[in-house]
Amino acid sequence: MKNTIFLILLIILLLAVVIFTLQNTTGIEINIFIWQIRSSLALVLFSTFAAGFLVGLLALAPRALRAAPKKDKNELDRLNSNETKTTIS
Secondary structure: OHHHHHHHHHHHHHHHHHHHHHOOOOEEEEEEOOEEEEEEHHHHHHHHHHHHHHHHHHHHHHHHHHHHHHHHHHHHHHHHHHHHHHHHO
C-alpha cells in the first residue's frame, strides 16, 4: 500500500513537471564558464529535474545497498532457527 501511494505521488509529480516544462518553451541562452548553450527553457527545466532525480537516486543507493544484505541475513537467521526447531522436535 505504501509503495502504491509513493508510485502515484511520483507519477503526479512527473506529470506536473512535464506540464510545466511544456508551457515554458521560450528559447534561452545558458553561459557556463566559456561555453554558451542555446536551448528551449522546457528542455533545460526537464534536464535539470532529471539530473536532480538521478543525484537523489545516487545519494540513496549506498543506504539501499547496505540495507539489503542485512534484511537477507535476518531472513536467513530466521529460517535457520525455524529449521533447528523442527529438527529438535
